[in-house]
Amino acid sequence: MKFTFAHNNINVLDLDRSLAFYKKALNLVENRRWDNPDFILVYLGDGHSQHQLELTWLKDRTAPYNLGDNEMHLAFHVDDYDGAHTLHSQMGCICFENEGMGLYFISDPDGYWIEIMPFRKVHEQE
Structure with a gap:
């Protein structure tokens, strides 16, 4: 299966x-x-x-969704991390940065978090 x-x-x-x-x-x-x-x-x-x-x-639906304490998130890797970070900074949607791990999160209009990491990070974990 x-x-x-x-x-x-x-x-x-x-x-x-x-x-x-x-x-x-x-x-x-x-x-x-x-x-x-x-x-x-x-x-x-x-x-x-x-x-x-x-x-x-x-x-x-007229009321915002209550996402509660749910830590669910989407994740994307990007080939131009610095360019993505600049774009997301300009958009004002970065909600958390973890410089030690080399990644950050953006928040969409409904409050869902999206992890952004350099392409290399995906392969280092394998």
């Missing part, structure tokens, strides 16, 4: 704001969309891997 990652899902309060954030911050683009009377699902991809991020927008 073989399992393969397909996607991760997060719920967003403002779909347009989230799409703009993920495009600007991580260069994720919309691969497909499913429009339902009660919700919209948008699948974002990085153009390199098959893994996708599914954004779910509930059309009648």
Whole structure:
């Protein structure tokens, strides 16, 4: 039996704001969309891997999501760490830096954390 990652899902309060954030911050683009009377699902991809991020927008939702103490996060490695750090600093979305580990986290419009690490860090851990 073989399992393969397909996607991760997060719920967003403002779909347009989230799409703009993920495009600007991580260069994720919309691969497909499913429009339902009660919700919209948008699948974002990085153009390199098959893994996708599914954004779910509930059309009648008006209150921000309570993420609680959940330490769930997405993680990306980047080939230009300094350039990414500069972009994210300019966007004002860096929420935590761990210089000792050589990585940092950004926060999306709904408060989800996204880990950013240099490409080499992924391979050093293997």
